[in-house]
Amino acid sequence: MLNRQGRPTTPGAAVESAHPTFTGNRALQQEEPLIFEFGRTDVIGVDLDEPAPVADRLGGLKRKDTIGLPGLSEPEAMRHYVRLSQKNYGIDTGLFPLGSCTMKHNPRLNERMARLPGFADIHPLQPASTVQGALALMDELAHWLKELTGMPAVTLSPKAGAHGELAGMAAIKAAIAARGETATRNVVLVPDSAHGTNPATAALIGFTVKAVPAREDGTVDPAEVAKLAGPDTAAIMLTNPNTCGLFERDVVEIARVIHEAGGYFYCDGANFNAIVGKARPGDLGVDAMHINLHKTFSTPHGGGGPGAGPVVLSDRLAAFAPLPYVRLDDGRFSLVEHAAVSDQSPLGRLTAFHGQMGMFVRALAFMLSHGADGLKQASEDAVLNANYVRACLADLMSLPFGNRACMHEVLFDDAWLKGTGVTTLDFAKAMIDEGYHPMTVYFPLVVHGAMLIEPTESESKASLDLFIATLRDLAFAVRDGDTARFTGAPYHAPRRRLDETRAARQPVLRWTAPAPVAEAAE
Amino acid sequence: MRYLPLTDADRREMLARIGVATVDELFTDIPERMRMAAPADLPRAKGEMEVERHLGAMAARNVSASSVPFFIGAGAYKHHVPATVDHLIQRSEFLTSYTPYQPEIAQGTLQYLFEFQTQVAMLTGMEVANASMYDGSTAAAEAVLMAHRVTRRRKAVLSGGIHPHYAEVMTTLSDLAGDEVVRLPPDVTATEDLLAAIDDSVSCVVVQTPDVFGNLRDLRAVADKAHAHGALLVAVFTEAVSLGLVEAPGAMGADIVAGEGQSIGNALSFGGPYVGLFATRQKFVRQMPGRLAGETVDADGRRGFVLTLSTREQHIRRDKATSNICTNSGLCCLAFTIHMSLLGESGLTRLARVNHANAVKLAEALAAVPGVKVLNETFFNEFTLRLPKPAAAVVEAMADHHVLAGVPVPRLLPGAGLDDLLLVASTEVNTDADRAAFVAALTEVL
Ligand SMILES: Cc1ncc(COP(=O)(O)O)c(C=O)c1O
Numbered sequence: 001m002l003n004r005q006g007r008p009t010t011p012g013a014a015v016e017s018a019h020p021t022f023t024g025n026r027a028l029q030q031e032e033p034l035i036f037e038f039g040r041t042d043v044i045g046v047d048l049d050e051p052a053p054v055a056d057r058l059g060g061l062k063r064k065d066t067i068g069l070p071g072l073s074e075p076e077a078m079r080h081y082v083r084l085s086q087k088n089y090g091i092d093t094g095l096f097p098l099g100s101c102t103m104k105h106n107p108r109l110n111e112r113m114a115r116l117p118g119f120a121d122i123h124p125l126q127p128a129s130t131v132q133g134a135l136a137l138m139d140e141l142a143h144w145l146k147e148l149t150g151m152p153a154v155t156l157s158p159k160a161g162a163h164g165e166l167a168g169m170a171a172i173k174a175a176i177a178a179r180g181e182t183a184t185r186n187v188v189l190v191p192d193s194a195h196g197t198n199p200a201t202a203a204l205i206g207f208t209v210k211a212v213p214a215r216e217d218g219t220v221d222p223a224e225v226a227k228l229a230g231p232d233t234a235a236i237m238l239t240n241p242n243t244c245g246l247f248e249r250d251v252v253e254i255a256r257v258i259h260e261a262g263g264y265f266y267c268d269g270a271n272f273n274a275i276v277g278k279a280r281p282g283d284l285g286v287d288a289m290h291i292n293l294h295k296t297f298s299t300p301h302g303g304g305g306p307g308a309g310p311v312v313l314s315d316r317l318a319a320f321a322p323l324p325y326v327r328l329d330d331g332r333f334s335l336v337e338h339a340a341v342s343d344q345s346p347l348g349r350l351t352a353f354h355g356q357m358g359m360f361v362r363a364l365a366f367m368l369s370h371g372a373d374g375l376k377q378a379s380e381d382a383v384l385n386a387n388y389v390r391a392c393l394a395d396l397m398s399l400p401f402g403n404r405a406c407m408h409e410v411l412f413d414d415a416w417l418k419g420t421g422v423t424t425l426d427f428a429k430a431m432i433d434e435g436y437h438p439m440t441v442y443f444p445l446v447v448h449g450a451m452l453i454e455p456t457e458s459e460s461k462a463s464l465d466l467f468i469a470t471l472r473d474l475a476f477a478v479r480d481g482d483t484a485r486f487t488g489a490p491y492h493a494p495r496r497r498l499d500e501t502r503a504a505r506q507p508v509l510r511w512t513a514p515a516p517v518a519e520a521a522e
Numbered sequence: 523m524r525y526l527p528l529t530d531a532d533r534r535e536m537l538a539r540i541g542v543a544t545v546d547e548l549f550t551d552i553p554e555r556m557r558m559a560a561p562a563d564l565p566r567a568k569g570e571m572e573v574e575r576h577l578g579a580m581a582a583r584n585v586s587a588s589s590v591p592f593f594i595g596a597g598a599y600k601h602h603v604p605a606t607v608d609h610l611i612q613r614s615e616f617l618t619s620y621t622p623y624q625p626e627i628a629q630g631t632l633q634y635l636f637e638f639q640t641q642v643a644m645l646t647g648m649e650v651a652n653a654s655m656y657d658g659s660t661a662a663a664e665a666v667l668m669a670h671r672v673t674r675r676r677k678a679v680l681s682g683g684i685h686p687h688y689a690e691v692m693t694t695l696s697d698l699a700g701d702e703v704v705r706l707p708p709d710v711t712a713t714e715d716l717l718a719a720i721d722d723s724v725s726c727v728v729v730q731t732p733d734v735f736g737n738l739r740d741l742r743a744v745a746d747k748a749h750a751h752g753a754l755l756v757a758v759f760t761e762a763v764s765l766g767l768v769e770a771p772g773a774m775g776a777d778i779v780a781g782e783g784q785s786i787g788n789a790l791s792f793g794g795p796y797v798g799l800f801a802t803r804q805k806f807v808r809q810m811p812g813r814l815a816g817e818t819v820d821a822d823g824r825r826g827f828v829l830t831l832s833t834r835e836q837h838i839r840r841d842k843a844t845s846n847i848c849t850n851s852g853l854c855c856l857a858f859t860i861h862m863s864l865l866g867e868s869g870l871t872r873l874a875r876v877n878h879a880n881a882v883k884l885a886e887a888l889a890a891v892p893g894v895k896v897l898n899e900t901f902f903n904e905f906t907l908r909l910p911k912p913a914a915a916v917v918e919a920m921a922d923h924h925v926l927a928g929v930p931v932p933r934l935l936p937g938a939g940l941d942d943l944l945l946v947a948s949t950e951v952n953t954d955a956d957r958a959a960f961v962a963a964l965t966e967v968l
Binding site for chain 2: 024034039040042049050063068069072084090091113118123126134140148159160161206209246247249251275294302305337347355356368376380385390392407458460461493494497503507509510
């Protein structure tokens with residue numbers, strides 16, 4: 001099975017592993033069953049006294065079935081999850097060059113700060129008088145975000161980047177409604193290189209998505225935007241720096257064209273990491289931009305989340321921010337949780353409470369630690385590191401848009417693999433054997449077999465040099481026809497290549513008790 | 523700067539290798555006049571001690587739940603989280619990993635997600651669950667969108683017992699998508715006539731149990747009528763611990779279950795991050811939003827797990843995706859699944875009994891305070907009081923007595939004429955002394 005870009009989804013033939021063990025374990029690599037296979041429903045790892053009986057108030061709605069949830073004692077739980085953790089690769093394990101995802105160092109100071117009882121152990125609906133410090137923290141984070149982006153307003157509540165896109169595009173939709181143009185202004189321009197969340201968000205709230213093709217050099221051509229923009233244009237969703245790792249050098253002109261057509265400029269700020277302290281989106285004509293605190297400001301990705309996606313807004317959109325927000329009157333903070341009759345915004349809440357407080361604390365700790373000077377240095381180092389990787393690999397791997405300066409990530413395609421029998425995916429899997437997490441592969445979709453490398457500012461030169469030497473060694477192996485090193489990889493990971501086709505064809509999405517085995521006939 | 527490994531010598535060497543003289547030559551695509559001339563007007567770098575001092579002072583200005591008798595619920599609950607949970611979720615390999623796009627080196631994440639999905643399915647009495655949404659409210663809003671896809675209708679009926687914030691999230695999203703929402707008026711005593719609102723134009727009926735006022739709701743009659751009209755029942759909950767004692771929505775005919783999982787394993791954290799639980803029936807799985815972990819085998823035939831059915835998702839399907847969600851609540855799922863494994867069936871059901879018993883004791887004690895009335899016939903660990911004075915003022919006054927008493931209903935529903943109602947929750951953390959403090963403070967301020 002292959003996908004559109006030739007990415008195999010079914011592994012090849014099995015390879016017998018040498019030196020089998022009785023347990024299947026390999027020293028520190030322990031095979032670990034599911035909790036359902038060794039937990040017992042009568043085991044409790046939390047001591048709690050049975051309450052004295054009361055006359056229940058359940059009105060006959062007491063649960064009748066058994067749930068089947070297995071329990072583990074504390075030592076069993078500890079060992080189970082530690083063993084699972086050992087099958088995972090994290091930033092703390094090694095270089096994690098996942099383009100677009102910004103896998104930078106996660107300082108533990110931030111974890112400590114987020115766990116202060118004054119932040120972790122407060123309820124979102126406590127009286128405002130009892131959470132003045134929390135509201136002050138949100139206000140201070142908002143100040144940093146506004147200063148760094150040069151935008152006048154920010155909404156903190158979105159829970160991740162895609163949720164921020166929703167908030168920003170919803171504000172745009174509300175602003176268009178306020179102009180009485182809902183019926184006619186409903187097209188959103190989205191470049192082909194955009195992340196999938198951009199078109200998905202626009203479509204989710206009823207916009208029609210029109211694609212903007214990239215020009216030869218991987219950026220968006222304002223002339224192309226001008227051709228597509230008109231009285232039906234609600235907005236453009238432009239990622240800048242874009243997903244090819246390039247700064248959209250005509251961004252100011254694109255903003256002008258969109259504004260002239262009466263539309264708004266939504267900027268996907270997932271790649272803000274490259275330009276913090278170097279340029280301000282507010283100066284580039286942006287009307288709304290989400291910031292992934294879990295990328296640029298280092299809140300841990302946690303195996304897929306949680307994140308946080310505050311959205312900065314221009315004056316034109318500030319009135320259309322969703323509820324709630326923090327207000328300061330005479331030195332006292334309060335939360336505005338309901339629209340006043342006089343409010344312009346028809347937008348209500350997008351989430352139950354005020355946003356990802358745990359992430360706000362971590363992000364602010366990160367900002368305070370760096371300071372304005374450190375954040376600028378971090379951007380410069382991130383860009384320097386990516387360009388260093390580019391410069392050291394450009395002779396072996398193909399750069400779809402030529403060997404020119406990139407931002408914080410460098411994009412290669414698979415032209416250099418053509419005819420070698422090795423695909424982008426194979427190359428990525430061979431990196432696993434070398435102890436690296438692969439780069440982002442097959443994204444963005446505008447180049448074939450994409451490999452998007454983002455080293456981040458957290459890597460030392462020595463670390464980059466070894467990484468580069470490794471990729472060069474792999475590239476030479478491709479040239480030398482050592483395809484087995486790639487097509488069968490990974491050989492040394494906790495698992496060999498996994499059968500994705502089978503997973504999708506016969507989905508097994510939960511554990512179920514095995515059917516009882518019939519007694520063997522004598 | 524302690525987080526940046528490059529030295530100036532490294533930087534010079536690297537610039538030379540790249541073939542530029544200064545780092546600014548790498549930023550020339552940014553139009554010159556748009557480059558920041560002066561650094562942002564923000565403080566300079568700080569060491570760990572200074573950051574701790576700065577943030578510590580802010581934290582100290584908040585009253586933490588553990589420091590006072592605490593009875594606030596309404597969508598987020600103060601529970602005890604075992605030390606093991608917090609230790610394990612800080613394991614580097616969990617904390618600093620990404621979405622498991624490379625399954626061979628992400629089996630840890632994928633296996634716990636598979637375990638999480640199974641636990642959520644069991645708990646809700648459903649067949650399948652996803653790998654989480656942002657929180658209970660966005661899970662509920664996504665459930666409505668999913669019901670529209672399944673039924674090809676675009677009208678949701680919301681019970682008046684739904685948490686007002688959840689109803690607002692569902693309404694906001696439906697308004698944006700151009701879908702219809704019929705929101706019934708606040709239903710303090712669970713006496714609304716939901717059945718009358720169901721007809722052939724309805725895509726789904728959304729009911730919360732325990733509802734925001736604490737009442738337990740029997741969903742069976744609503745499910746039957748919804749199904750008779752080709753509509754789905756979406757069941758919502760905000761207190762996951764209730765499922766240890768109360769009938770599962772799946773057993774009462776729910777087609778989609780959307781709930782908040784914060785209560786298991788996750789801190790209050792002023793409202794986030796939390797973890798949205800989302801479960802449904804097997805036959806609707808291809809209309810589900812969000813990531814799914816599934817079982818498969820590797821090239822050597824060994825069991826392993828991958829993200830699957832991703833043709834539903836934005837990175838493949840773009841504007842035709844079932845949802846725009848990408849980053850979800852991964853680490854909060856891990857906290858949930860570890861805490862749930864420590865509890866197991868026996869621990870969860872006992873925890874639920876303790877919560878219920880504590881709430882019953884509190885309700886009895888408060889009902890004896892002159893002028894105070896408990897409005898609920900039924901409840902799990904939260905109920906509604908009618909006070910002889912505006913609830914907001916009472917809560918403020920009680921905070922001055924160092925008791926955090928609950929959520930005044932007008933905070934959630936201003937202008938609804940419910941100013942004298944107070945939502946009160948009691949969990950396993952409350953002691954007899956806490957209850958006595960509540961009664962004393964309330965008696966004092968009334
Ligand atoms: C370019 C881009 N846009 C948007 C997103 C979506 O952000 P999130 O995953 O936080 O929802 C991502 C990251 O996943 C991204 O890389």
